Amino acid sequence: MSKPKNRVIADCEIIEQTEIAPHVFRSALVEPAIARVSRPGQFVNVRVCDCYDPLLRRPFSVHAVDPEKGTFSLLYDVVGRGTTLLMNKRVGDTVNIVGPLGSSFDVGRNRGAMHVLVAGGCGAAPIHFLSDWICREHGCDNVTVLVGAKTGTGLLCEREFVAHGVKVKVATEDGSFGYKGLVTQLLQKHLAERDLSVETRVYSCGPMPMMREVARISHEQSIYACQLSLERAMACGVGVCMGCVVRACPEHEAACDEWYYSRICTDGPVYNAMELSWE
């Protein structure tokens, strides 16, 4: 995975604060450097208040960028104190941000490749940026986004993906919208209907069990490349505390007995699925 090193630390003004679904907010901020150099899959570390609780910054994937306007957006689920403080910020307030950080998705150079993007819940945040990026780099014709949620009200960014011009398929666990079942079942069905002799790239972000299944299906189908953005809880965010580790394999093999601990904050968050040890 590629890792550009152009990070900035800046007080960023909030210019939009919108609740796009129950407990899910989109914040747009001004920082031309972050808008210009961020790549899909990278994240920023946000100091959500000038206080000691929470003391640590909170990581969020870059959700969208507008390099011409010098703005970028975050999309987040309100799950605790940090995200509540961020949600309560007003337009015109500033937050201190470090970024962009971490590795990004590699979309390859083959303009004929097929791209399948799988988003679960707030995993739609980086997948949205990725969809826009692939459309700009390679065009939208070969891009399909699969969006999953428990219910129709939990589906995120479906309209935005349609606006990008990509094909969009939806799965809800309760069947209230689109395919009834898990988004990973929809992925299996989607891949079964495709000619997989064409270079196929699968990208995913969402809950860990979902991404584990995406990795399994991609391996089973001998997919050319499967990349996952891991959003595990972080502490220091700079590679010191080992609070964000996953087991990875030096040889990029699925069956691996010489695994080591890889730090998501500095080595990830985007990994080739074959690098990860799920045992």
Ligand SMILES: Cc1cc2nc3c(=O)[nH]c(=O)nc-3n(C[C@H](O)[C@H](O)[C@H](O)COP(=O)(O)OP(=O)(O)OC[C@H]3O[C@@H](n4cnc5c(N)ncnc54)[C@H](O)[C@@H]3O)c2cc1C
């Ligand atoms: C690289 C990266 C990118 C991320 N991008 C996004 C994003 O784009 N949108 C988004 O909504 N979230 C994202 N997250 C998760 C986000 O950072 C956490 O939800 C946030 O830090 C929670 O802060 P809090 O203070 O509100 O919650 P806390 O009070 O810290 O925790 C509240 C609850 O949420 C759980 N929790 C905290 N962090 C995580 C996590 N990473 N995964 C699962 N459960 C967690 C805690 O165990 C606890 O139960 C990302 C995480 C990483 C590591």
Ligand code: FES
């Ligand atoms: S959060 Fe401390 S090492 Fe990654």
